Amino acid sequence: MSILKTEGLTYTYSAGTPFEKTAVDHVDLCIEENKMIGVIGHTGSGKSTLMQHFNGLLKPTSGKMLLEGEDIWADKAKLREVRFKVGLVFQYPEYQLFEETVAKDIAFGPKNMGLGDAEIKSRVLETADMLGMDRELLDRSPFALSGGQKRRAAIAGVMAMRPKVLILDEPCAGLDPKGRNLMLSQIRDYQKKTQSTVLLVSHSMEDVAEFTEKLLVMSKAKLFCYEETNKVFRRAEELKQLGLRVPQIASVMQSLRQKGYDLPEDLYTVEAAKNAILALLGKGAAEC
Numbered sequence: 001m002s003i004l005k006t007e008g009l010t011y012t013y014s015a016g017t018p019f020e021k022t023a024v025d026h027v028d029l030c031i032e033e034n035k036m037i038g039v040i041g042h043t044g045s046g047k048s049t050l051m052q053h054f055n056g057l058l059k060p061t062s063g064k065m066l067l068e069g070e071d072i073w074a075d076k077a078k079l080r081e082v083r084f085k086v087g088l089v090f091q092y093p094e095y096q097l098f099e100e101t102v103a104k105d106i107a108f109g110p111k112n113m114g115l116g117d118a119e120i121k122s123r124v125l126e127t128a129d130m131l132g133m134d135r136e137l138l139d140r141s142p143f144a145l146s147g148g149q150k151r152r153a154a155i156a157g158v159m160a161m162r163p164k165v166l167i168l169d170e171p172c173a174g175l176d177p178k179g180r181n182l183m184l185s186q187i188r189d190y191q192k193k194t195q196s197t198v199l200l201v202s203h204s205m206e207d208v209a210e211f212t213e214k215l216l217v218m219s220k221a222k223l224f225c226y227e228e229t230n231k232v233f234r235r236a237e238e239l240k241q242l243g244l245r246v247p248q249i250a251s252v253m254q255s256l257r258q259k260g261y262d263l264p265e266d267l268y269t270v271e272a273a274k275n276a277i278l279a280l281l282g283k284g285a286a287e288c
């Protein structure tokens with residue numbers, strides 16, 4: 001069943017002024033439950049604008065936004081509920097931390113939902129654990145944390161609401177490669193554990209190749225495609241025209257294929273490439 005659906009969704013900034021800009025143009029989408037999805041597209045292609053429609057932060061200029069089959073704008077009183085069901089984490093969310101302690105910051109969303117103290121406490125602990133945050137940190141001021149831990153505290157605050165859909169707009173911006181990988185594995189574990197849908201906006205083809213099942217590709221305000229990650233990367237030429245590229249390892253594998261090595265196509269992660277090369281070497285050794 002689809003959790004999110006858009007029908008001809010269109011959004012124009014500053015309509016009727018000289019600054020008018022259509023950032024999302026007639027997008028039709030059907031997003032499933034329990035999926036890890038990457039959202040890619042050239043800068044300015046409309047990714048963030050589209051994401052802000054999913055939890056009702058922006059209202060379509062025309063077209064529809066449906067959550068679990070219901071138009072989220074049909075009854076404004078229900079918008080609050082929509083924001084609990086679809087959690088949105090902006091870029092650099094750590095700037096939105098404000099409570100005295102990390103625990104209180106993570107508890108802020110669940111408290112707003114009207115949950116009981118015991119449930120809130122268990123969610124705070126469980127979420128901190130999922131993100132590999134030391135429990136000792138929970139009683140500290142969020143401002144005393146390192147950059148990576150601050151980011152986790154902010155993301156945990158939204159995860160603790162256990163939204164059916166979690167949207168993360170560039171959650172790894174500014175983190176070093178090791179930090180990025182750890183954060184993305186923790187996000188993937190969260191998705192598996194909660195069986196929710198996670199949308200990950202990213203500029204890194206390597207990250208989406210490794211961590212997502214499907215890709216939503218935006219180009220100049222339009223939906224270019226929404227399909228399995230592997231299938232999208234098979235369209236290397238088209239991606240190039242959109243100002244995107246396949247993961248670097250895929251280009252390396254292609255060069256090896258051109259040199260005559262019998263390597264399969266569809267190798268988009270370092271792990272998959274390593275296994276294919278090892279298999280080829282094994283074959284070679286057996287033939288000797």
Ligand SMILES: Nc1ncnc2c1ncn2[C@@H]1O[C@H](COP(=O)(O)OP(=O)(O)OP(=O)(O)O)[C@@H](O)[C@H]1O
Pocket residue numbers: 013014021022023041042043044045046047048049050
């Ligand atoms: N508040 C705004 N007012 C006017 N135009 C805007 C506003 N926000 C975004 N835009 C324009 O809408 C278009 C889409 O912007 P959006 O931020 O959704 O793109 P994006 O794909 O998220 O880009 P990035 O990869 O840089 O984050 C861009 O042309 C942008 O300049």
Ligand SMILES: [Mg+2]
Pocket residue numbers: 047048049169
């Ligand atoms: Mg953006």
